Amino acid sequence: xxxxxxxxxxxxxxLHPFEGFEDLRWKKGGSMKIAFAIVCLLFVQQIAYSRxxxxxxxxxxxxxxxxxxxxxxxxxxxxxxxxxxxxxxxLFDGEGTMKxxxxxxxxxxxxxxxxxxxxxxxxxxxIRDEYVFIQSVEIIGLCWSFVLxxxxxxAVHQFSFGKTIALMxxxxxxxxxxxxxxxxxxTLFQQVIIFILSIYTELSYRFRx
Amino acid sequence: xxxxxxxxxxxxxAAVSVTALTANVSALETYDxxxxxxxxxxxxxxxxxxxxxxxxxxMIGCGNFYEPADLFISHDxxxxxxxxxxxxxxxxxxxxxxxxxxxxxxxxxxxxxxxKPTGVFVDQYTxxxxxxxxxxxxxxKSDTDGNVDRIFTKPESELYDxxxxxxxxxxxxxxxxxVYVVIKSVTKGAVMYNADGEFLGFYGANRVQQTAxxxxxxxxxxxxxxxxxxxxxxxxxxxxxxxxIDDDGFIFTVTDSQEINTDLVKKLNPRGxxxxxxxxxxxxxxxxxxxTYYSIYSKRSSLTDIDIGPSGELNILDFQHGRIxxxxxxxxxxxxxxxxxxxxxxxxxxxxxESYDNKLYVLDSRKNNIxxxxxxxFGEIVTEAANxxxxxxxxxxxxxxRNVLKYDGNYRRAYIGIGNALYNKYEYKEAMEYFEISIxxxxxxxxxxxxxxxxxxxxxxxxxxxxxxxxxxxTVYKQLRKRGKIVYPWEKxxxxxx
Numbered sequence: 158x159x160x161x162x163x164x165x166x167x168x169x170x171x172l173h174p175f176e177g178f179e180d181l182r183w184k185k186g187g188s189m190k191i192a193f194a195i196v197c198l199l200f201v202q203q204i205a206y207s208r209x210x211x212x213x214x215x216x217x218x219x220x221x222x223x224x225x226x227x228x229x230x231x232x233x234x235x236x237x238x239x240x241x242x243x244x245x246x247x248l249f250d251g252e253g254t255m256k257x258x259x260x261x262x263x264x265x266x267x268x269x270x271x272x273x274x275x276x277x278x279x280x281x282x283x284i285r286d287e288y289v290f291i292q293s294v295e296i297i298g299l300c301w302s303f304v305l306x307x308x309x310x311x312a313v314h315q316f317s318f319g320k321t322i323a324l325m326x327x328x329x330x331x332x333x334x335x336x337x338x339x340x341x342x343x344t345l346f347q348q349v350i351i352f353i354l355s356i357y358t359e360l361s362y363r364f365r366x
Numbered sequence: 367x368x369x370x371x372x373x374x375x376x377x378x379x380a381a382v383s384v385t386a387l388t389a390n391v392s393a394l395e396t397y398d399x400x401x402x403x404x405x406x407x408x409x410x411x412x413x414x415x416x417x418x419x420x421x422x423x424x425m426i427g428c429g430n431f432y433e434p435a436d437l438f439i440s441h442d443x444x445x446x447x448x449x450x451x452x453x454x455x456x457x458x459x460x461x462x463x464x465x466x467x468x469x470x471x472x473x474x475x476x477x478x479x480x481x482k483p484t485g486v487f488v489d490q491y492t493x494x495x496x497x498x499x500x501x502x503x504x505x506x507k508s509d510t511d512g513n514v515d516r517i518f519t520k521p522e523s524e525l526y527d528x529x530x531x532x533x534x535x536x537x538x539x540x541x542x543x544x545v546y547v548v549i550k551s552v553t554k555g556a557v558m559y560n561a562d563g564e565f566l567g568f569y570g571a572n573r574v575q576q577t578a579x580x581x582x583x584x585x586x587x588x589x590x591x592x593x594x595x596x597x598x599x600x601x602x603x604x605x606x607x608x609x610x611i612d613d614d615g616f617i618f619t620v621t622d623s624q625e626i627n628t629d630l631v632k633k634l635n636p637r638g639x640x641x642x643x644x645x646x647x648x649x650x651x652x653x654x655x656x657x658t659y660y661s662i663y664s665k666r667s668s669l670t671d672i673d674i675g676p677s678g679e680l681n682i683l684d685f686q687h688g689r690i691x692x693x694x695x696x697x698x699x700x701x702x703x704x705x706x707x708x709x710x711x712x713x714x715x716x717x718x719x720e721s722y723d724n725k726l727y728v729l730d731s732r733k734n735n736i737x738x739x740x741x742x743x744f745g746e747i748v749t750e751a752a753n754x755x756x757x758x759x760x761x762x763x764x765x766x767x768r769n770v771l772k773y774d775g776n777y778r779r780a781y782i783g784i785g786n787a788l789y790n791k792y793e794y795k796e797a798m799e800y801f802e803i804s805i806x807x808x809x810x811x812x813x814x815x816x817x818x819x820x821x822x823x824x825x826x827x828x829x830x831x832x833x834x835x836x837x838x839x840x841t842v843y844k845q846l847r848k849r850g851k852i853v854y855p856w857e858k859x860x861x862x863x864x
Contacts, residue, residue: 212802213811218405284815285808 163188170264174304178261178312189256190193192263195270197223200231200276214288217235235280238262241331242324247340249324253312261309265302386620396712397705401776404805406655409776414701414745415726417711422735423449427464428456431734435483435716436498436536437727438466441490441570445720447729447736448486448497453479453498455486460722462736468495471506473514477504485536489543496545498534503706505534505547516543521557521565536608540636542616551604555638570604570638572621575628606632612674616641621653622755624666627651631672631682631697645697653684666692675721677753683728688713690726694752698779701748703739704728711737746775747842751783759788778804789813794820 163170166186170177181187204227207217239262243255253261276295283291311321377585381424394416401411432451439445444465447456452697453719455468471478478499494515497506505518520532534557536548544560547570555571574580587595594755606629607622617634632640653667669752671687688706693699707714715732717764724741741749753765764787784807785800793819801810822829846852 213814216807218408220405278367284818284820285811 158255163191165193167264167267170309171267171305174301177308178264178305181261181264181311182257185266187257187260189260192260195263195266196235197267198270199235200227202273203227203230205277208274210277211283213217213285233261236264237332237335238328242328245262245324245327245331246314247318249314249320251316252325253310253313258310261313262306265305267297267302267309268305270298270301272296272301287339297361327328380694389539392636396707396709396722401509401778402655402699403778406651408655409703412744413703413742413772414748415690415739416742418702418738418740420710420733422461422733422739423456426456426458426462428458428834429468431456433731434734436485437720437729437736438486439486439720439722440488440493441725442493443722444488445727446485446486446488447693450484450500450625450731453481453483454482455480455495457588466510468497468508468510468512471508471512471514478514480506485548486532486690487536487538489539490833491541491543491827496537496539498537498547500533500535501593503532503534505537505545507545516563518547518559519561522560523565525551525567526557526565533555538609539619540610540611540617546609546617548606548609550605550607554604554608555605564744570606570617570619570632570634570640572606572619572632573631574601574603575626607669608671610672610674611677618672618674618680620669620672622668622670622685624668624686630669630849631680642697652682652693654687654689668717671718673719673721673726676723677749678756679749679752681719683716685716688716690716690719690728694756696756698752700752700779701745708733711739713737744770747773748777751780755783755786765786782806782809785809785813789816792816792820795804853860 161184163186166188168179169186171180173180204224206217207215207227208222239255239259242258242262243253243349245251246253246258272295275298279291279294307318307321307325310316310325311318314321314324316324333351373641378592396417396480399411400408403409415611428599428711429452431449431625432445433449433503434447435446436448437451437581439460443460445458445462447457447458448768453469456464457466458464469479471480475689480497480499481501482499483497484500485496487496487620488494490515491509495506495508495510497508499506501522506514507518508514509517518534519528520528524526530549530551532549533551534547534549538545538546543565544566545559545561547559548556552568553571555568557714558566558569560566566789583601586598590598591721603622604623604626611616611617615636619629619632619634621630623630627650629640631642631650633642635641645750653669665686667684668686669682671683673681673683675692679700680693680695680697680802682691682693683689684691687704689702689704691699692701692703703711704716706714708714713728713730713733713838715730716728718729720727724746726739728739729735730737747766747769751763751770754760754763764811767787769784770777771784774780781800783805785797785804785806787814788794788797788800788811794813798817799814800809801807801813845853
């Protein structure tokens, strides 16, 4: 039974929200390469969603394009989630390794990404009155991903349902704390760099005279 | 080699002629004309009116003006200038030939003089002149020979707080003979009298802008006691500073404030309701767009006067930047003219604006002169196109709008106009292109709907065939997969491994 390739496992996991991740765990069917590809796809989807959406729908200021928010919304947020989840699970005696959390979380994102990508494509064929169709596709994708995420985290740590929810909430708190510290760190480094630069400028003026 | 030389000479000649052209265009104005795009960012544009000349008191032949405050063009084409510093009203014709000055008035045998008059209005039905005699705290109603018929003073009414001063700054009269007076210290609207001089009440008050502070106060009022409420500062709106009446009897007001957005420009019906609300522009920004980033150098516009042009366009004067903003009657920005400075077409202290036919007259109370703006060719075309468009004649406006684009490719409204004309002609595909350029997504949505219907009707059979073909292909593919006729390479490798 379940003699699947790594690629086939992705499909299996997504279509079997409740036992898929358990199978993945026992068969060691997860692939880091596929997981990373999915995260890259998330990045692509974020850009597509705000840039390639049907002209009649979006209303963003699109004179300039800044890639940093998209990197943040995909890679940084995802990696923060993985790290925060791993850090929190050690407190709860979870069994997941960083790699497995990464794989399971990435696999869980597939319906979300595809839902929004399908919505983006649909937005080129539908008018505003028919937005509800796009919206339903996107919402179904989102909910599906959420269910998968719970199931994936539950399987990777071998938790009960309640414990999984608690862990996920704590993960979000930890993510906020991490991002806060990150911003703090960046600002402090900026200050240090400015300090060093000003000393350099000062000295260069001194020696020139 | 000679071919190359020829090419180079052609290119350089073209470059020279282009630079000459652009230099010529910008040399017409003493400032850089601009307009705003869909995002509220300034873009280079052209002017609709160009400053032709200026006229001062010496040239008119009545002696120099001193801080003139108001300008009015009457129905019989006479210009009335309230020369505040010289305590007089100067009357000229539209070629600035001096006609008369009003300095002394006769009221029941008594001689009245003016003191700092700041407003003048002529009733087109009776021909009587209304003058805000500001520092004498009264409004005079007189004929053009200076015989005063009636004097309007501070109303002795409970409605009018007697602690407030009564210094009338602007006045106008409607069809029914009701008199409206703007008073700086009154925030409840214009003081309104009937034709017999009886105080009727206040007209057309502004609303208080909904800010976080106002909302917070409303919350505290719920829980505070009566005594606490007494001591709290009242939220009062900012009173409007100037007004004008159009031929249909609607009164337009402008509010001179750099803090608020609410009710900066209003079009009031006789009940005092703002009917620009129905256009959805009651909170629109009139004048310059507020700067994105705070800076001590960038100031908000302060709208000091409004004038309604012959085809219902709104000419709004910005005191802060010395600019004229012309909007059409649907409140679309048409042109921005002027600036701050001493050259022709720039202002030091723009005080009043009037329009007649295709001319604008702007009074400057520090340069003590009147600048005359004449409509440019570009202005003519835009006005023609906008008027046709506003009358619903979209297809007729197509050619004028195309002409507009020849002059100014940044003129967003031309793209919308062309798009609408094409939409009405069922040319949805082209309409979509123009709506996309002008970034008007709602209109694009409608054009797209039309285009999709058109496309589906034309390609109905093709669609059906493609769908049927896809279904057949899919079933065949599934059958083949089931029988193992199609095997992908990665599956082969896996099977070989196991």
